[in-house]
Amino acid sequence: MRKKFVALFSFLCIFAIIAAGCGNSSSSSSSGSNKKSSSSSNATGSITAVGSTALQPLVQEAATEYMNNHSGTTINVQGGGSGTGLSKADEGAVDIGNSDVFAEEKDGIDASKLVDHKVAVVGFAPVANKNVGVKNLTKKQLIDIFTGKIKNWKEVGGADQKIVIINRAEGSGTRAVFEKTALDGATPVKSQEQDSSGTVQKIVSETPGAISYLAFSYLNDKVLALNVDNVKPTEANVQTNKWKIWAYEHMYTNGEAKGLTKAFLDYMLSDDVQTKLVPKLGYMSVADMKVEKDAKGNITKK
Incomplete structure (x- = not known):
């Protein structure tokens, strides 16, 4: 009886170790901005981001780094201005519309069907x-x-x-x-x-x-x-809004982002981009702002 108990106890210990190992493997794969943490981060294919030339340098460099680290992905980044980015996203003609202004501020845009992803402040x-x-x-x-x-x-x-x-x-x-x-x-x-x-x-x-x-x-x-x-x-x-000429940099999607679009937007908000590329290229992280601004220009302290 004692031998059976020891054997059973040993089996349970081994099972617990294996389970813990699986759990650690899962959690480690979701930590770190360059590690693939979901099915969307494993996505391949091609997407296009169009719009703001003020935001273009950041999106372009982030796209280059993302493609270098994720084979099988192509991210096309184009300018054209915020109006173009918003209208193309509104039409569903591109995956991401880059804009310096809220969609609600632009005439002719159905902001209700666009999802806002604020990736920086400029x-x-x-x-x-x-x-x-x-x-x-x-x-x-x-x-x-x-x-x-x-x-x-x-x-x-x-x-x-x-x-x-x-x-x-x-x-x-x-x-x-x-x-x-x-x-x-x-x-x-x-x-x-x-x-x-x-x-x-x-x-x-x-x-x-x-x-x-x-x-x-x-x-x-x-x-x-x-x-x-x-x-x-x-x-x-x-x-602090002492200098009042500023705006959020938005990346809009027509509906919720999926696949490679979601994976790239997640990367744009990762530490690799927010703490490295954002300051390097002359932008500011949204997290560093002491105030918030809405589509009407109203300012509130955080």
Whole structure:
């Protein structure tokens, strides 16, 4: 009887060890942002993300890293502006629509069928050619410049030089955010319009007297980021809403994400992207914000 009891006890111990091993294997496979944790993370195939050029650098680099770590996957990332991203997602023509604005803010979009995935926060800044002779503008001066009331940099203490306004095209999320948060809803004068942030950056750097606006991720030493009301366009100021020209970066899906789309969106929110790529490329993690903003622009403290 004693031998039977020992044998039974040994069998139960072995069974418990095996079960524990299986449990550990399951939990370890779900930890770590690069490990496959669900059927969706094992998905293969091809998806397309279209829209915001302000968000494009982050999505593009994340897609490249994801494809390098997951064979059999193709993630196509294209620009075109937030309006294009939202309309294509609304139509079901693409898997992901990238946008700098809430779907509810865009006319003609059925926001009720789109699912919002906030993947980052981006600040925007007015930028000028480095030789305009001005580093700070009041908000009123900024509005007066973009609405055509101020036409020469000497009127705001700068060089005797004609102001050349460079706008983003209609449908651009960057333009929508800038008009709403920097210009208090004012419509800029008719001017040269560009479809991408990269082109704006290049033109402003090369055009005497030029002024425009760019996401922080496009700021470099080739253009001059202007202060507004003596507040600097910094991440710390965005996080507290002291710098008010900012927006969430959204990745919208038509209905709940599935398969490779879900796997990639999960990766966008993983530590590998949020703590490494996001700050590296000039964006901010949503988790670092001290305030929240809704589709109407209302600000609440976290």
